[in-house]
Amino acid sequence: MQIADILRDRILQGAYRPNQQMPSESELMRAFDVSRITARQALGTLQNEGLVFRIHGKGTYVSRPRAFQDLGSLQGFGTSMRQMGYDTHSKVLSLRSVAPPKHVRERMACGERVVELRRLRFLNRAPISLDVSYLPSEIGGRVAKADLANRDVFSVLENDCQIMLGHADLRMCSLLATEELCKVLGVEEGAPILFIERVIHTSAGEPLEYEELYYRGDAFQFRVRVERHASGAR
Structure with a gap:
C-alpha cells in the first residue's frame, strides 16, 4: 500500500504522464527492496483504481483522464466534446445499404433496406469509440x-434533412473487447467496453435511428443527473 501511495502521488502530480510506461515489477523490486508479489500488488491496486492499465507482454501504462458526456441531454458526440475543448473527428469505416437485422426492425420503422453507417470516433487524435448507425434508406x-468526418448525424438530420429530434431510449451495459474492437480501438482483448444501444425518436415520437455505440472503458465515462421528485403523501 505504501508503494501504491507513492506511485499514485507521482501520477496525480504529473511525474508520470498519460500513456507513459510505469516502472516494471523488476524495477519496483529494486527501487523499494521488495518481493515481486509486493510490486505486482502495488500495480494491481493502481489498476483497480483506473490510474494505470496493462498491455500483456509490454508493461503497465498511465491511463488517460477520462472524458465524459452528459446523458441528460440529446446531443451529438462531436458537438459535446468540442464544447469541452476536445479535438474530435470521425473516420467512416463503411457506408452501405443492407437488409435490416432483426433487432433493428424491432426497434425502428424501416423498409426492406436500411443504410448502415460505421464510424470510428477520435478524441484528441486517439480512437475512443466505434459507432454503428442504421437509418431508413x-x-x-x-x-x-x-x-461525416466532422459533423454529427444529429446535426445533419436537423439542419440538412429538417427533421426535429425529440428523445432517445437507451440501454447501457459493459462488454469485453472483441477482436474487431481490439483492432479499431487499440485495446487488448478482453478490455472493458461501455456499450450503448440507442434509439433516436423524432419530435413526433417516431423511431428514426438505431445506434450501437462501443466506447473504450478506460478512457470514457457517462454522467447523468437524477432529480428526486416529491411524491404524494403516503
Whole structure:
C-alpha cells in the first residue's frame, strides 16, 4: 500500500504522464527492496483504481483522464466534446445499404433496406469509440452526402434533412473487447467496453435511428443527473 501511495502521488502530480510506461515489477523490486508479489500488488491496486492499465507482454501504462458526456441531454458526440475543448473527428469505416437485422426492425420503422453507417470516433487524435448507425434508406442516403468526418448525424438530420429530434431510449451495459474492437480501438482483448444501444425518436415520437455505440472503458465515462421528485403523501 505504501508503494501504491507513492506511485499514485507521482501520477496525480504529473511525474508520470498519460500513456507513459510505469516502472516494471523488476524495477519496483529494486527501487523499494521488495518481493515481486509486493510490486505486482502495488500495480494491481493502481489498476483497480483506473490510474494505470496493462498491455500483456509490454508493461503497465498511465491511463488517460477520462472524458465524459452528459446523458441528460440529446446531443451529438462531436458537438459535446468540442464544447469541452476536445479535438474530435470521425473516420467512416463503411457506408452501405443492407437488409435490416432483426433487432433493428424491432426497434425502428424501416423498409426492406436500411443504410448502415460505421464510424470510428477520435478524441484528441486517439480512437475512443466505434459507432454503428442504421437509418431508413431515403434519409440515410441524404445523410451519406454530408461531411461525416466532422459533423454529427444529429446535426445533419436537423439542419440538412429538417427533421426535429425529440428523445432517445437507451440501454447501457459493459462488454469485453472483441477482436474487431481490439483492432479499431487499440485495446487488448478482453478490455472493458461501455456499450450503448440507442434509439433516436423524432419530435413526433417516431423511431428514426438505431445506434450501437462501443466506447473504450478506460478512457470514457457517462454522467447523468437524477432529480428526486416529491411524491404524494403516503
